[in-house]
Amino acid sequence: MKILYNIKKNQLINSLGINIISIIIVLILLLKICPAVELEKKTILLINSYHLGYRWTDDVTEGFLSSFTPNDPFIDIRVEYMDLKNFDFPEYIALQKQLLKYKYKNIKFDVVIINANIALEFTKKYRDELIPEVPIVFCGINQFSDSLIAGMQNITGLAEDYDIKKTLDLALSLHPNTKTIAVVCDSSSTGTSNYLEFKKIEPDYSSDYKIIELVYWTESELISALKNLPENTLVMRFAVWHTRDGVFLSEKRIKEIWDAYCSAPTYTSLGYLVHSGVIGGLLNIGQVHGKLVAEMCFKILNGVNVNLIPIVRNSPTRPIFDYRMMKRYGINESMLPPETIIINRSFTFYEKYKNVVWSGILIILVLIGFVLVLSINIIMRKKAQQTLIEKEKQYRTLVETIPHGILEIDKNAKITFVNTVLRKNFHYSDFELLGNSLYDFIPLEQRDILRITLNNLLKERVSSSQYIGKYYTKEGASLFVQLDWAYKRNAQGNVSGFISIISDITKRIKAEKEAQIKQEQLIQADKMAALGTLVSGVAHEINNPNNFIMLNIPILRKIWVSVLPILDEYYDNNGDFQVARLPYKQMREEYFDICSNILDGAGRIKVIVKDLKEYSGKEVENITEEIDLNKVVLSCINLLGNNIKNYTNHLKLELSHELPLIVGNFRHFEQILINLIQNACQSLADKDKAVVIKSIHNNDIVELHIIDNGIGITKDNLHRIFDPFYTTKRDKGGTGLGLSVSNNLVQKYNGNLKFLSVENKGTTAIVSFPVKK
Numbered sequence: 001m002k003i004l005y006n007i008k009k010n011q012l013i014n015s016l017g018i019n020i021i022s023i024i025i026v027l028i029l030l031l032k033i034c035p036a037v038e039l040e041k042k043t044i045l046l047i048n049s050y051h052l053g054y055r056w057t058d059d060v061t062e063g064f065l066s067s068f069t070p071n072d073p074f075i076d077i078r079v080e081y082m083d084l085k086n087f088d089f090p091e092y093i094a095l096q097k098q099l100l101k102y103k104y105k106n107i108k109f110d111v112v113i114i115n116a117n118i119a120l121e122f123t124k125k126y127r128d129e130l131i132p133e134v135p136i137v138f139c140g141i142n143q144f145s146d147s148l149i150a151g152m153q154n155i156t157g158l159a160e161d162y163d164i165k166k167t168l169d170l171a172l173s174l175h176p177n178t179k180t181i182a183v184v185c186d187s188s189s190t191g192t193s194n195y196l197e198f199k200k201i202e203p204d205y206s207s208d209y210k211i212i213e214l215v216y217w218t219e220s221e222l223i224s225a226l227k228n229l230p231e232n233t234l235v236m237r238f239a240v241w242h243t244r245d246g247v248f249l250s251e252k253r254i255k256e257i258w259d260a261y262c263s264a265p266t267y268t269s270l271g272y273l274v275h276s277g278v279i280g281g282l283l284n285i286g287q288v289h290g291k292l293v294a295e296m297c298f299k300i301l302n303g304v305n306v307n308l309i310p311i312v313r314n315s316p317t318r319p320i321f322d323y324r325m326m327k328r329y330g331i332n333e334s335m336l337p338p339e340t341i342i343i344n345r346s347f348t349f350y351e352k353y354k355n356v357v358w359s360g361i362l363i364i365l366v367l368i369g370f371v372l373v374l375s376i377n378i379i380m381r382k383k384a385q386q387t388l389i390e391k392e393k394q395y396r397t398l399v400e401t402i403p404h405g406i407l408e409i410d411k412n413a414k415i416t417f418v419n420t421v422l423r424k425n426f427h428y429s430d431f432e433l434l435g436n437s438l439y440d441f442i443p444l445e446q447r448d449i450l451r452i453t454l455n456n457l458l459k460e461r462v463s464s465s466q467y468i469g470k471y472y473t474k475e476g477a478s479l480f481v482q483l484d485w486a487y488k489r490n491a492q493g494n495v496s497g498f499i500s501i502i503s504d505i506t507k508r509i510k511a512e513k514e515a516q517i518k519q520e521q522l523i524q525a526d527k528m529a530a531l532g533t534l535v536s537g538v539a540h541e542i543n544n545p546n547n548f549i550m551l552n553i554p555i556l557r558k559i560w561v562s563v564l565p566i567l568d569e570y571y572d573n574n575g576d577f578q579v580a581r582l583p584y585k586q587m588r589e590e591y592f593d594i595c596s597n598i599l600d601g602a603g604r605i606k607v608i609v610k611d612l613k614e615y616s617g618k619e620v621e622n623i624t625e626e627i628d629l630n631k632v633v634l635s636c637i638n639l640l641g642n643n644i645k646n647y648t649n650h651l652k653l654e655l656s657h658e659l660p661l662i663v664g665n666f667r668h669f670e671q672i673l674i675n676l677i678q679n680a681c682q683s684l685a686d687k688d689k690a691v692v693i694k695s696i697h698n699n700d701i702v703e704l705h706i707i708d709n710g711i712g713i714t715k716d717n718l719h720r721i722f723d724p725f726y727t728t729k730r731d732k733g734g735t736g737l738g739l740s741v742s743n744n745l746v747q748k749y750n751g752n753l754k755f756l757s758v759e760n761k762g763t764t765a766i767v768s769f770p771v772k773k
Helices: 002-033 055-065 090-103 117-130 164-174 189-201 219-227 251-261 286-301 323-328 354-401 420-426 444-458 506-574 584-616 629-639 641-645 666-682 738-748
Strands: 042-048 075-081 111-115 136-141 155-159 180-185 210-215 233-237 280-284 317-322 341-343 405-410 415-418 466-472 478-489 495-504 625-627 650-654 662-664 690-698 701-708 752-758 762-770
Touching (some): 042 055, 042 117, 055 111, 055 136, 090 117, 111 117, 111 286, 117 136, 136 286, 155 286, 164 189, 180 189, 189 210, 210 219, 219 251, 280 286, 317 323, 323 341, 405 420, 420 495, 444 466, 478 506, 506 584, 625 629, 625 666, 629 641, 629 690, 641 666, 662 666, 662 762, 666 738, 738 752
Parallel strands (some): 042 075, 042 111, 111 136, 136 155, 180 210, 180 233, 317 341, 650 690
Antiparallel strands (some): 280 317, 405 415, 405 495, 466 478, 478 495, 701 762, 752 762
């Protein structure tokens, strides 16, 4: 054994010696053959928007600088901190420009790196004076869009986007008892940007959770709000450095506030906040941004045109959690997504020496495995030949009896094998299939898709080997089939072709479409039921304080009348004085108007609440009553009052007097008209456009016309508007069920619903019902 070791050792030494000598010889030859090249020194300027010590700035700078060799004689990196978190005013920015212009007047930069939005705006404004035509690489840009770099040439970079919804969904899954979501951010440009991003997704949560907004506060107000958060609250925290009274909160101070006063679990979408009292979230990592920017910088320095380097619009995010905060709120590591980064973890002996432990275990297992393999190999080899024969028979039986088609092709798509089921399904014979190209049997519109799929399989870069398409039998009948592709390899392990399992899923596709329609209808019905319950509860809660208002305003009037003589006497003796920050003389004239306005408003609230309760009340099946369609219109206007004001300033009612009664369910007619009125309002381009609602008695028919001056309906869409789930407002939350449900209800009462529309001019919806006989 010792002799064998010495032989191996000598062979290794000789091999290393030969390799080293070879490398030296090659280097000498290269030095003799290649002419001397003078390497030009490259200069890079990194401009940070904020100050040293600001977490995001430090992380990006660290990631960027770590990508370069320290003390590289051919790279000169200059780093500037503009400190615009503390000094964000025009005079300071102008001084920054003069400083940079003076410092670098004799330096020619090869690349300029811009970190965060303010530095980008600064560079865009003063580029011609400071760094004309120098390639620019940006990073840390919130809410990036092409408009931010409009007019700028030779620029690329990396956007800093963040997904608040994914972080909030993750947080809610970890805290299922949450009832309230508190959103905390300051009034800085960053905080405002964060707040606006949250407002985009707020409708997804406002129906299930109470939303508390802590925005534009002083430090004491923030502390008070955090101390008094209700139970089962989850906090979403964004930028919180700037108070309303101009105080800048350091990261250390923010952590002190959260540790001392906030008992609610706190999450964020901003990676640099995870160290200051935050549990975690799906976060951007500043070091990763810095490294990606460095890679772009290397390409530019190596001669790549900056315009050929694409902008990275989807910045990389990772789930990052603070181990100490996880322990505080009882979050187990198994509850977190895969690839989660956990910071501030206290490591066990195993975790510290994990590689050593596993290396030892691996060596032992390898030795044991080696012994077992040698022992088993003899036995297995004897059984292999017999097993191979049996498997071949099983394979043939399986292939011919499986209820799915099986197809084998070579790398050129020539068919080499088909089983019985495939021939029966498509009505072709072996003679017609074998040896011919698979493309000859594929519809023209799908040949390119198949060609791309097979090419990607050959290059092993396909994300899914499954494909669903519509194909045709020999007689032209259509079939929906699912193709699952796998490699076919030869004895050497090289890819020689492909095998596909072909399943007829025509019935399944049809059933899935029907099930989807049913499921979406059930979901919509469930939403409406839940909304009715919520509205009924809210209406009850509003009525109580509103009644207090209506009862107490007359008392306040009487009190005012009682004290007027005293106040008048004081006025006569001492002159005018302030009452609620208004001159007494003005208040004396306006007080009764104020009380009247409050009573009018409370009365309006009472009417709206009454209509809401009636609209959301539980519907009794098959109930019919005599209905005045004009009253239905007025009830709908009450319900949609604010919604209508958001779309138009010109709602006109032209209701016919003494309109005959019709028979039906009042709530059903409300549902029909609400859908029609909402559609009319949403079609308007601006508030100057009008909506007109007319009621007409025409012989034995009562008609209602909803007329708008909106964008109209195209001819292609007009014949599909009653189809379930067909909508042109999917991006605005439309489900495509409104007109479908309305039309069904109209037909239920022997009515008729039709639309007359001229594109870009407007639409008239005409709904008619027979008069009660």
